[in-house]
Every structure is written in C-alpha cells, then in structure tokens.
Amino acid sequence: MELKIERVRERYFKAKASLEEGQIVAELTGTADIPARSALQKFLGELGDEAARHAVSKVVIDLYEVEFMNSSCFKDFVTWINRAQGEDGTPNYQIHFLSSAEMHWQKRSLHALQSFAPDVVSIEVVER
Amino acid sequence: MSDSVPSDRAEPAASFRLHCPKDVRVVSTVRRFATELCRHYLHDAETASRVGVATHELLENAVKYAGADEALLDFSVTPGGADALVDVRTTNRASDENITRVERLVDLLERAELRHSYRSMLEASVTEPQRFGLGLPRVVAEAEMNLSCEAGTDDIEVGARLSGTGSDED
Numbered sequence: 001m002e003l004k005i006e007r008v009r010e011r012y013f014k015a016k017a018s019l020e021e022g023q024i025v026a027e028l029t030g031t032a033d034i035p036a037r038s039a040l041q042k043f044l045g046e047l048g049d050e051a052a053r054h055a056v057s058k059v060v061i062d063l064y065e066v067e068f069m070n071s072s073c074f075k076d077f078v079t080w081i082n083r084a085q086g087e088d089g090t091p092n093y094q095i096h097f098l099s100s101a102e103m104h105w106q107k108r109s110l111h112a113l114q115s116f117a118p119d120v121v122s123i124e125v126v127e128r
Numbered sequence: 129m130s131d132s133v134p135s136d137r138a139e140p141a142a143s144f145r146l147h148c149p150k151d152v153r154v155v156s157t158v159r160r161f162a163t164e165l166c167r168h169y170l171h172d173a174e175t176a177s178r179v180g181v182a183t184h185e186l187l188e189n190a191v192k193y194a195g196a197d198e199a200l201l202d203f204s205v206t207p208g209g210a211d212a213l214v215d216v217r218t219t220n221r222a223s224d225e226n227i228t229r230v231e232r233l234v235d236l237l238e239r240a241e242l243r244h245s246y247r248s249m250l251e252a253s254v255t256e257p258q259r260f261g262l263g264l265p266r267v268v269a270e271a272e273m274n275l276s277c278e279a280g281t282d283d284i285e286v287g288a289r290l291s292g293t294g295s296d297e298d
Contacts, residue, residue, distance in 0.1 A: 012156070034152040034188065068159065071185055071262040075253050078262075082254045104177030108270040116250045 001054065005046040008039045015043050017050070023058040024051055029065040032073040040073050044080040051084075051093050059084075062098040063106055064126060074109055081117045091120045098126050138211070141169045143204035150198065152191055159184040162203055166214060169207045175293045178271040179205075179214050182288040185263040185271075189286070190218035197221045214290040216273075222284045230264075230284055234277045237268045246270075 003024065008015035013036035017026040026047055032040055051059050063069075069077075086092045097113070099106040114121045142165055148154060163180035167173055183203070190199035200219040206212060222230070246269035253260040264286075267273055273288040 031156050033156055033184070034192075068156065068180070068184065070188060071266045074266070075257075075262050078250050079254055079257070104174050105181055105270070108178075108181075109266075112246055112250065112270065115247050 003050050003054075005043065005050055008036075008043050010036050010039050012036065013039065015040070017043075017047060019054060019056075023056050023060060024054070025060045025062065027062040031067050032069040034070065034072065037070075037072050037076070041076050044076055048080060048083055056093055058094045058096055060096045060098060063103070063110075064098055064100045064128065066106070067103065068105060069109065077113060078116060081113060081120060084120055085117055095121050097121065097123045099123060101125050101127075138206050138208060140204035140206045140213075143202070146201040146203070148187060148191055148199045148201055150191060150194060150196065152188060155184055155188045155191060158187055158201065162216070165203075166205055169205050170212055170214075170293045172293045175212075175214075175290065178273065179216065179290060182267045182271040182273050182290070183216050185267050186216055186218045186286055186288055189261075189263050190220040193222050193226050194220035210292045212291070212293045214273075215287065216289075217285055217287040219283055219285045221282055227279045227284045230277055230286060231279060233264055234275045234286070237264060237275055 001019070003017055003019050005017045010030070013028075013030040013032055015026060015028045017024055024047065026043075030036070047059065081095060084092050084095055097110050099110055101107075110123045114123055146158060148158070159180045162183040163176045166176035166179045170176060183201075187199065187201050190201070197220070202215070202217040202219075204215045206214070246265060249260065249262065249265045249269075253262055264275060267288050268275060271288065271290070273290045276287040276289070278285045
C-alpha cells in the first residue's frame, strides 16, 4: 500500500517517507526552522495518520542530515511524540531517531525527547 | 538584570553588532556564522553548537517580536579555556505584554531548581501550546547558558552568556 504522506520540497528543508518491512522510515534533510515549519507540521500529521492506518510498530526518523532544528519545530516533534504515546499509556508505535554525531545539537535535543517519552523514543547514532 | 563583566576579564577576540531586518530567513545564516566564529576561537565544536542554538533562538524571538522594526544582535567571544566567555544579546522593540512575559520567563528559568525541569516544560508546551514556547527554555537546558533580560521603556534586551569551554586549546 502507498503512504499518503506528501513529500516536502522546501528550499532549505526536505522530507520524505516510505513504508519498509512493516515500519515507516522518514528521512529529513536541511534546516527545520520557521520557513519550514508549516510543511513539517503537515508532514508529521500525515506521518501519525499513516502510522495508525498501517498499524506499524515503529517509525524511524532519520535526522542524520538535519543541520539544525529550531524550538518551534522541536515543539512540533514533542506534540507528535505525545500523540504517539497513546491515551491509555500504551505506545501506539515506537519512534526511533537516527542521528549524526557531527550535528551536535541533535545529541542534546534528542536526549530531551527521550527523557520526555522514554517508553516511546529511542536514539541511534549512525556513521555514514 | 544583566551580569557585569569582571574588570580583569580579557578583551573579546571577536565581536560584532548586527542590525537584523524583519526576515526570519536571515537567522539561520547568522547562526552558522556565530557557530563558526566560536569554533574558530574556542576550538570546541560542541560549545560552538550550543552558542549556535542560543543565537538562533534569541535572534528569532527578537525578529519575531520586533514588529516592523529591525532587531539588534550583539555578539562577542573571548577565548580562555575555563575563563572563556561568549555573550549573545538581542534588543528589540516590544509591547508591555511581551516585556512582562519575557521577564517572568527569564526569572523562572534562572531559578536553579527549574534548570532540571526541562521535561515538565516540554509537557507544558503540549498542554498549553499557546502559552509555552521552548526557545528560552532550550537556551538554558540545551545550550546551558545563563539568561538575563533588561527592559527599557519600549524595548527589551535579552542576553545569553556561556562561561568556560570543554577545551584547553583556545
């Protein structure tokens, strides 16, 4: 089945998602700041909807090539993760972040997201 | 209120003042420059990244709330290992309501016990999204910089200060 998630092609921010072996893999690149925010909000909304529709157990968010994320976009991730936690405390799906050790902001921000939802969020530092 | 710099403190190795137009797209350009400047003088990519986060969040707020006016950014970096100092200050025209809101938030964030309550702020940003932004909390919790603010009659100066680096090589 096809994912109903529109690809983001902003000038400095891009995002796309695919369904791979029972999980959704979303790949983000560029700078997530004010000019990218409305596109990111829409993308995350569709990502959540599609994760529910396909009943996936995991959503992988690849941030390896995200140079920076401002607090507004970070807040959108907090809201999205909160939604994934489920109303009865049982996570709807796991969220696995792929990060780069070279993007130093990711370590601190992703640690904060994991502290916010430790049962939902996991982090993997990858080398490419 | 802003902290005073000790008189025996070394002069900054580099500083700049930017008159920033009402164009949020400029903010990322400035963040990259500030980050690279710190990396050059402090030889510490992690510290430079923290300064970049603070510069971005402060300048973005200043541009956003300055109305039709420009925002000012004053930036300085002083190397010195454990005595290193980075100052990021923004000034923008602001309404009484905005000034009061920022003063309260800075006061709240600078209370020591709240430095460890970032998670509760993230939760508040979900339950009260219109009330809680994460820009200034992020400067304290993630960039680990001290915040200050000083209100004028119709403007506000917000500062973030980083003291010391993880590198002895600068």
